[in-house]
Amino acid sequence: MLKPKHTPVVFALLMSGTMAGIVSAVVVIINTGLDAGTPQRWLSSYVIAWPVAFVSLYSLKDKVTKVAEKLTNPPS
Known part of the structure; x- marks a missing residue:
């Protein structure tokens, strides 16, 4: 099992693989x-x-x- 510190890389691999597969197929x-x-x-x-x-x-x-945080968080 991978360590929690590897979560960002694993997420990027899974998300990019999924999105690339869908978009390239379309x-x-x-x-x-x-x-x-x-x-x-x-x-x-x-x-x-x-x-x-x-x-x-x-x-x-x-x-x-x-950018997402700026768009979704109200100004303080």
Whole structure:
């Protein structure tokens, strides 16, 4: 089992993997249609999208969290 200190990395891996999978599937289907070659096209897209999504999510998480907090917390 991983240690709690690894939670941010595990979260980023899981979230980016999920989102990259969904978004790449939608984009592939919209751009090329749904046929027998879709899974291969999706996988080719996914192996590029996941690392990009992971690096983006992990590197921007603190900045995005601050913006979200400003948008959701009333001024003091």
